[in-house]
Amino acid sequence: MAENVGIGASVLRKEDFRFLTGRGTYVDDIxxxxxxxxxxxxxxxxxxxxxxxxxxxxxxxxxxxxxxxxxxxxxxxxxxxxxxxxxxxxxxxxxxxxxxxxxxxxxxxxxxxxxxxxxxxxxxxxxxxxxxxxxxxxxxKPVPTINDAIKPGAAALHTEAPDNVCYDWHIGDKSAVDSAFGRAHKVAKLDLVNNRLVPNAxxxxxxxxxxxxxxxxxxxxxxxxxxxxxxxxxxxxxxxxxxxxxxxxxxxxxxGFGSxxxxxxxxxxxxxxxxxxxxxxxxxxxxxxxxxxDAHGRDHVTHAEMAMDKDGKFLALRVQTLANMGAYLSSFAPAVPTYLYATLLAGCYATPAVYAEVKAVFTNTVPVDAYRGAGRPEASFLLERLVDVAAKEMGMDRVDIRRRNFIPNSAFPYQTPVAVQYDSGDYFGTLDMALKASNWSSFRDRQQEAKKRGKLRGIGISTYIEACGVAPSNVAGALGARAGLYEVANVRVNPTGSVTIFTGTHSHGQGHETTFAQLVADRLGIAMDQIEISHGDTGKIPFGMGTYGSRSLAVGGSAIVKAMDKIVNKGKKIAAHLLEAAEADIEFKDGKFSVAGTDKSKTFGEIALTAYVPHNYPLDVLEPGLDETAFYDPKNFTFPAGCHICEVEIDPDTGNTTIITFTAVDDVGRVINPMIVEGQVQGGVAQGIGQALLESCIYDGNGQLLSGSMSDYTMPRADNLPNVDVSTHVTLCTHNPLGVKGCGEVGSIGSPPAIIGAIVDALSEYGVKHIEMPATPQRVWQTIQAAKGKKAA
Amino acid sequence: MPQVSLTVNGKKASAEVESRTLLVQLLREKLGLTGTHVGCDTSQCGACVVHVNGKSIKSCTILAVQCEGAEVLTIEGVAKPDGTLHPMQNAFRENHGLQCGFCTPGMVMSALDLVKNNPAPKDREIREWLEGNLCRCTGYHNIVKSIEAGAAAMRK
Amino acid sequence: MYDFTYARVSSVADAAKQLKGDDDAKAVAGGMTLIPTLKLRLAKPSALVDLGGVKDLAGIKVDGKTVTIGAMTTHGAVAASAEVKKAIPALAHLAAHIGDPAVRNRGTIGGSVANNDPAADYPAGVLALGATIVTNERQIAADDFFKGMFETALKPGELITAISFPVPEKAAYMKFPNPASRYAMVGVFVAKTAGGVRVAVTGAAPSVFRQKDMEAALTKKWAPDAIEGIKQKQDGLNSDIHASAEYRAHLVGVMAKRAVQAAG
CATH class of the missing domain: 3.90.1170.50 (Aldehyde oxidase/xanthine dehydrogenase, a/b hammerhead)
Incomplete structure (x- = not known):
């Protein structure tokens, strides 16, 4: 190929021209x-x-x-x-x-x-x-909050659920956890809230x-x-x-972001x-x-405890979560605080026993469902905050306690105590890269310098994991999914050799028209302008499950690869006929079918034309045409992981927090288009910063939404956000053909605990151990006042 | 119903509107210029930014009838008629300054007004100028880079 | 938006006549508050009288001791005015931080002051600088103008034509914006004027007000530490999801000190 457009190239996006000239076609434009x-x-x-x-x-x-x-x-x-x-x-x-x-x-x-x-x-x-x-x-009488819903004698929303409880579910080995707590050297405890958010695409x-x-x-x-x-x-x-x-x-x-x-x-x-x-x-x-x-996101109240031995090794984790479903069950709501949340509570750590109980309740609020990260930001926020508290409890460094408990690279595939099996990862690698990129070791100097300017500077770290690439249909089915979660691709080679891909995933900002075309250019060796990606129309696309859960490339891309394999296999048969060679001797590379060890070859275009004009063609054994469909059902979830480090400065007079630097090192598996991955991570981090510092969906005691417009609900703006330093560290997914894991949600999953950790670090001189999200200026100021009051008393 | 006549992207246009019709409704619904978007109803998001008489304004917060005789520039009028992108549009493409594309027209229109006022804007100045333009996809990082690059290209 | 009739007038007299003839008619200047209000169907005027076509209402005049700004002058024009920057930099700074650029290109000083939104910036500048509000009928001292939340001394059919600001010796404006709306959650304008020190606070209460304790302290000594110990009373301050009255009261002190510091 003359131009580098294949896997790993930062190809500029094919879709941009129409958006930049005001000629996209959104629904309201129709x-x-x-x-x-x-x-x-x-x-x-x-x-x-x-x-x-x-x-x-x-x-x-x-x-x-x-x-x-x-x-x-x-x-x-x-x-x-x-x-x-x-x-x-x-x-x-x-x-x-x-x-x-x-x-x-x-x-x-x-x-x-x-x-x-x-x-x-x-x-x-x-x-x-x-x-x-x-x-x-x-x-x-309205029941606006989780705590209202579970009060004895609370008004019932639905006759089917007189106590407002949708389900009371659990996962893990309770007795193993109880016994581990019995022999713990120390126990770290934390109560926290995961704030309710409005997705606001x-x-x-x-x-x-x-x-x-x-x-x-x-x-x-x-x-x-x-x-x-x-x-x-x-x-x-x-x-x-x-x-x-x-x-x-x-x-x-x-x-979309889930909504x-x-x-x-x-x-x-x-x-x-x-x-x-x-x-x-x-x-x-x-x-x-x-x-x-629109369905809202998150809204949990959680109590968690970590048992540790005398060396700071995690023995067991115990979690009790109350999750708000809102007034009705939205399409996938029940899965979010259970299978997308509690199954991730092992995190990057080799904690041998985990037990989580989740009670979901109905309230007089808008239904709550998946929002960017869906369950996994809740898990990582809880776990990473708790690990920070555990470090403090043990008198250990936050980095050391993480390193001490990481799942070692030699342990993959690693079966967690909460159902999932991680296929690959290198948590030490992403950690080390992030420590270096963020200049972690010289932080205390910067803190001292800030202090001279009257600012409280803090640094926070999060070593998160998530599960995406949803999902193996049989596993999902066993866990309660009422649909399959495979993906579908139809690769249509047109008679003159151009290719149209019909994918069941949907692009609403992710740049599939570019990334997927790169897969095709790479595999079939044809130019980008000969490739068209079609999505979003049940009248054109055979079938599909869509885009969410960072699944498009891992599942949808894999389906495209599988369909392209079928195209190449059929092309080889046609080439063997034309070149009068055995099919086994045909090689396909750089857009050419050739007979191994000879200079005899046919271009991809020639094979396509032959398939559609089958004059010289093995019609007795092979159908004409070059059009293949594949369904790809993933063998496992994928498990992106990484390390986010955030450095903040707080103005103690106003409580205002400024993010000075944000460093993200993510293992999203193989990277197809680094430019797009970087953009996805930056956007995800922005939503994580939104959750940690700005956004909060608030109902008053009468069930009225107080944050009901963009004048009341704090959307992240350009001047709230830092530049985000993104890099990747690759371990390949072992079970999909591309080795990809997914990048759409890592930013919103990994970032909130790093940000809150940084604020807590900045406020540690006041003895602050935790602060709830969003850490607005008012909340930070109140936290400082309360801590000062405590110290004085 | 009132009649409004104005110039949009260099072409004369006129339409019958209600007094309550907003400029953005006139553009989208009567003139078929759907590149200008509506992302909120409280004048916060800036997806609707166009230029009226050379200045960026929110077309969701001005009545069509208030634009009688005005010169309006929308995103559709920014590239050359042959499709060549304006340097600012090109900079957004080269710096991955857009994802879903919904806020993009407003961002580009705001950026063009910024460069008129400040030909070499710096990171912080760009971020402050964008106070009235919300993006939910990019985290603004690449939008800021795009505008820096677009401004530099426009200086050449 | 409910429908209404629309009239573009060419003179203040014409506007006043239309407004006096119809109690449900409303004047629109830049429309930056009115149009969003109409969009949410929170108001139902019978008619809008658009001042956009009135000549001579926009413009900035500076003579030695006074800056006079026409009612239809946009925030953007005030912010960019070399004359305002020179005479009262604090006022240009205030204008440069109202809303966002697109809002500043439409919003006007007359509209802002006439509306007297509790979180608007201009009322703080007008009150602290002891400005005079010039209407089609009379001149009103700032101290007599702001009456309460969205309430002013303006009578039906009375329209602001200009606002005259005496040039202060020193002045500065500091605001802590509401994180969501970016209106002033607390904004403090301090000025050392010929008539004495004036401190005006916006955003914190239902209407802009003067902080007399701080004025007294700053009169004795013009320095940030002069107001160190002065606590703004919480009584009567606004309280909402973004800031309690206690937090607002605290911010009044912080913003005031910073404003004095900035004024030099």
Missing amino acids: NRPGQLYAHILRSPHPHANLKKIDTARAKQAPGVIAVYTRHDVNEDKLGGMPCGWGVKFKDDTPMKEPAHPMLATEKVRHVGDPIALVIAETRAQAKDAAEQIAVDYEIL MEPRAAIGDFDSANGDYTLYTTSQNPHVIRLLMGAFVLHIPESKLRVVAPDVGG KIFHYAEEALVTWAAGKVKRPVKWTADRSESFIS
Whole structure:
């Protein structure tokens, strides 16, 4: 190849031109002929019985075509929003899975719960008309927080769960853990909260339903990370439309971070309504509406204890977590605080026994589901904070205690006490690189210098692990997943040798159109401009499970590799025929099929043309055409890991924290495009900084969302963030053909404990052992005041 | 309904609008210029930044009727008609200054106004200038690099 | 947004006439507060009277002792003005830190002061510098102008045409922004003027106010340590998810000291 575009090259992105010239196609950019607009009337109350809903005046309002409520949903016998993962109680009974109606039926359970769908000629008319709907609410006592939900006698959201408990689940060997604690030299203890977050992808969610009355076909354009999953869930469980009559298109999508995985009521509402009014129906969220209708993230309350021997070796970890599900179970919510969380509690450490209990509860808040990292940031925050506390407890250095407990490189594959098996890693390597890159050893000098300027300087470290590349279908199925988690690729070689890849993953910022094309250029030896990556349309792509859990390259990329292998194998057969050689003697390299040891060869293009113009072709033994599909089901999760180090300065007068440097060394397996990996890590770290310092979704005691707009919820801005020094250290994944692990979530998983660790370090002169997230100026200042007060007392 | 006439990307345009129609709605819904985006409803995010009479403004916080007679430049008018990218657009591409692309038009429009005011902006100045432009993907690192590089290219 | 009628007027007199004839009509200057309010359907004016077409309302004039800024002058223009930077650098600094650049290109001093948002920056500058608010009907001293949260001495149909700032001997503005909105959570403007030392605080309470204890201390001695021991009372201060009254009270002290330091 003339240009270096293969694996390992920082190829500039193919998708950028359209975005930079304002010609991307996001859902709200699409307009269908005759299109109407939908507005959703939402509950202003967190908890109320819904008595009468009077839509008569709204139906008469200017421009209104239809107003639909529970009555219409019921009449059309539609289903509710399904949950895709079941978790069990400790006694093996299934979780409580209350109905999740797409329009509220007898009750509303959170501010923002949809009540009525108004369809009008313009968006403004739909909004105007929604104000004409009279709803008679019987206000009930709200249950806004985890602690409210578990109080004895708390109001119940659902009759199915009178104590508001969705499940009470556990993992690990309790008796082994108890016995280890019995012989512990010391025990480190920590109570912490993992703050509730609003994902806030910059593009608000949108959906357009379209119905072709000539043949009964439905099309949904939606801001989704996984259009096939939406087609499956919406078609099968909600609208009862066969997949063959339902096309779901997720065009350019402006960021997802998990929040666009889930099947939302609005998608089903506009699709259903389009069929009823026989015109396209568009809904686009206002940002304030996103705050009360997009699934939120995290929201845990946890107590954890680590037992140690006299050398600081971890003997056992015990964790009790309360997790907020919100008012209903969102698509994958039950899995997040269980299988995506507790299975990672061993971390990078050879802790022999771990036991975790997780109780999930319903509250009168927006449903909580996966948000960038999903479960793993909660695990790493808890564990890495606890390790810092353990170091303090033992009087050991934070780095030493980590090194002492790391799983040694010789121990892979390593079976943890919490179900998963790590395939590869080098935790010592990433640690050493990060210590060096961050100038860890000279930190105390910088701290002294800062002190002279009146600033408190601190340094924090996190040596995290995560599991991604979701997921082996049989394992996921055994753990409660109600779907397979393989990925699909169709490699279509066109007659003149250009290639179109149809992938079931979806790119909404990750740059698949470039990275996947690099895989093809590398394997098939053709130029980048001859490769097109197609995604996001169930009408084009055979099938797929979408993009989340840092799975696209590890699972979707592997499917492409597998399909390309089939292409090469068939090409070899064609080449053998043309070159009159044995198939076994054909080699494929740099875009050429050649007979080993000779100069006889055919180009990839020649083979493609022959496949489609099969005049000289072994038609008796081989089909014409060059088009292969592969399903790839991963053999295991992948386990990226790394070390993040953060250095902060605190202004003790205001409590304001400034991040001075942030160093990330990540092992994400083989790197296909370093530029894109770096960008993914930087973006993930930004969200981690957001969680650690800025972002907090707050409900008041009445169940009203106080942080309900971008004027109230602190989004990270350019001047809040540092430059992020990113490097990688590669150990290959042992079980996928590319050796890749995944890079989308490491930033948000690894960074929060490093940041909080740095703040605690800066405040250690006051005796501060922990500070909750987000460490806002106010919280830091209050923490200092409280610590000063304690010292004085 | 009121009629509004203005110049957009060098071309005369006019449309009937409601008084309450925002400039961004006029651009997106009446003129088909969907490169200008709406990311919030509290004038925080800056996905809607365009230039009106040579200055960056938030097109979600100005009525279409207030732009009578105005010269408006949107992201669609930044590259040359033959598709050659503006040096600032090119810098975003070369420095991986965009991921999902949603905030990108607003970022580029803000960056162009910054360079008008400050031809050689430094890291901190760029970060402060971007106070009204939110990005959820990049962590801003590469956006800042892009703008530095774009400004340098524009000085040549 | 609810619909309304829109009128672009060409004179202040015309605007005043329209506003007086319709109690539900509202004037719009830059619209940086009004339009977001309308978008969230928090207000329902019958008509908007746009001052954008009124000539001579924008502009900056400096004579030896006074800086006069036309009501429709944008924050961006004040921030960039060489004359303001020279005469009252603290005012240019304040303007340069309102909102973001796109907001500063639309938002106006008249709109900001007339609106009297409790977290707006300009009211602190106007009050601390002892400015005079010039309207189409009269001149109002800053001390008489700010009446309470979103309340001013302006009467229906009365419009600000300009604000005159006496040039102080020394002045500075320091703000601690709300992390989310970036409005002032606490902003303190200190000025040593011909009429004495004035300290105005915005963001902390329902309306801008003068910190008289600090004024007295700074009158005795113009130095940061002069106000070291002065504690802002928490009573009546704002409290929200970003800052309690206690924290705000503390920040008033910190920002005041830093402002005195910056003023030199």
